[in-house]
Amino acid sequence: MAAPEPRPAGPKIIRTVAQVRAITTAWAQNGDTIGVVPTMGALHEGHLSLVRLAKARTDRVIVTLFVNPKQFNRQADLASYPRTEDRDAQKLAALGVPILFCPSASEMYPEGFSTNVSVAGVSEGLCGAGRPGHFDGVATVVTKLLLSTMADFAFFGEKDFQQLMVVRRLVDDLNMATRIVGCPTVREPDGLALSSRNVKLTPDQRAVAPAMAEALRHAAAKIAKGANVPDSIDAARQAIVEAGYDNVEYLELRAEDNLQKLSAFTRPARLLAAAWLGDVRLIDNVPINDEPAQNAGQK
């Protein structure tokens, strides 16, 4: 009988900024490009797709795993957020990731920490309305992670489209050298966007969950063909609730480049939504790919 395949060695787990700096400084001195994939762990194929892209695009990849308390506005959500560090490390081992940066909250925010990074404009409305302080928390931690790793490229999912826009704005505004790479949303075969929160769904909720993606796709197709935007949005909200969601927090058409609110499809756009199944909040978004119709919003 053949001997079992040896398990690939896991990534080296680094817990301090000083250690991560020492490693990335050596890499940079060696002329290697560095890619960082920031995550909050509970890794799934969506995260792993970012890692694969980072590996294809850069010489050295660091994945970060930090459940950032500053971006949770509900204590219960922070407390119940899935934490699976060992399993995450195994998944990264299979991809040959050399470094997993897992700082503690006190390493990232030591006593006396007083800085808040706040991005106006793109952080307003959508998730910014329902989760006060969330994007300040994101902007602050991303600034720290990019500066700590000195990454040439950072990989973020379009699944969190508003977050991607906040990070792009932040890096531009602060003249940070890291280039931001947006990566497409990975979905289950039934259309549900992969999310670490999906494990919290009961079987009944899981069966209902794909309805949001389906309603967004359907509305986007109608809008692309020139259907009235407010009517299409109303119909999509109704479809999501009728399918069994408890509440639609928002469902809006926004400009692709700056998230400006749109009431007609006059420029490249995205439909974005957040909705609740019990106490699980899911978000999703879809691009509207076709060129705006001449008579957009008139039907």
Ligand code: AMP
């Ligand atoms: P999180 O751990 O949820 O903070 O996500 C870490 C990164 O993975 C973020 O850039 C997310 O946008 C990205 N991500 C999460 N889910 C998906 C998905 N289904 N497809 C692609 N990227 C994702």
